[in-house]
Amino acid sequence: EVQLLESGGDLVQPGGSLRLSCAASGFTFSSYAMCWVRQVPGKGLEWVSVISGSGGSTNYADSVKGRFTISRDNSKNTLYLQMNSLRAEDTAVYYCAKRPPTSWYLDLWGRGTLVTVSS
Amino acid sequence: EIVLTQSPGTLSLSPGERATLSCRASQSVSSSYLAWYQQKPGQAPRLLIYDASSRATGIPDRFSGSGSGTDFTLTISRLEPEDFAVYYCQQYGSSPRYTFGQGTKLEIK
Numbered sequence: 001e002v003q004l005l006e007s008g009g010d011l012v013q014p015g016g017s018l019r020l021s022c023a024a025s026g027f028t029f030s031s032y033a034m035c036w037v038r039q040v041p042g043k044g045l046e047w048v049s050v051i052s053g054s055g056g057s058t059n060y061a062d063s064v065k066g067r068f069t070i071s072r073d074n075s076k077n078t079l080y081l082q083m084n085s086l087r088a089e090d091t092a093v094y095y096c097a098k099r100p101p102t103s104w105y106l107d108l109w110g111r112g113t114l115v116t117v118s119s
Numbered sequence: 120e121i122v123l124t125q126s127p128g129t130l131s132l133s134p135g136e137r138a139t140l141s142c143r144a145s146q147s148v149s150s151s152y153l154a155w156y157q158q159k160p161g162q163a164p165r166l167l168i169y170d171a172s173s174r175a176t177g178i179p180d181r182f183s184g185s186g187s188g189t190d191f192t193l194t195i196s197r198l199e200p201e202d203f204a205v206y207y208c209q210q211y212g213s214s215p216r217y218t219f220g221q222g223t224k225l226e227i228k
Contacts, residue, residue, distance in 0.1 A: 035216075035217070037164075037217075044207065044219055044220075044221045044222050045156075045164065045207055045209075045219040045222075046219070047215055047216060047217035047218065047219070050216050050217075059215075059216050061215050062215065095163055095164070097164075103169070104152055104169075104211040105154045105166060105169040105170075105209075105211070106154075106164075106166060106209075106217075107166050107169075107175060107176075108166075109163035109164050109165070110163060111162070111163050112163060
């Protein structure tokens with residue numbers, strides 16, 4: 001079964017750091033670009049970052065550029081999001097999603113992990 | 120940055136009725152890089168439509184997408200009870216890579 005499972009969400013103080021993980025299974029992980037998308041509870045969706053299948057190309061939303069780092073370990077079929085200098089406005093459910101080769105859309109999403117930034 | 124505006128914000132219909140959801144872009148969307156997702160409470164978004172009109176794997180044919188340029192539509196021909204959810208449109212561009220509309224909530228009348 002094709003599956004994405006996020007973990008690492010927690011309550012963290014403003015200015016703190018957190019690393020999210022997304023474990024992938026059921027598909028050839030290294031063939032897929034991967035994204036992080038977040039959603040403030042009860043609100044809409046905001047794209048955060050994307051990484052190519054090899055990990056050699058990344059892109060970020062302006063709202064997180066310079067603070068968040070996306071990476072992947074294809075040997076472990078795992079995607080990461082290192083979040084530094086966290087702000088209250090980063091509070092959200094963070095989803096990982098996969099993008100099929102040669103395509104642009106996100107064809108499967110994980111169930112998400114909640115990050116709460118509060119003192 | 121392309122802004123996507125969805126309308127209506129909430130749509131109240133009964134099972135069996137036809138639903139028409141709109142997504143308007145502030146600039147032309149390249150190569151029909153427009154998708155629709157369905158999200159139910161407590162669940163992740165699910166891909167319904169990509170490239171404006173192609174149904175994703177396993178999506179019933181009562182769901183259809185149309186449009187090009189700046190105006191796109193998601194149509195659900197006959198609503199089933201499980202179709203009541205929030206629907207988002209999404210486009211793919213250069214910077215930012217992806218933008219989403221604010222969503223349309225489809226509720227039971």
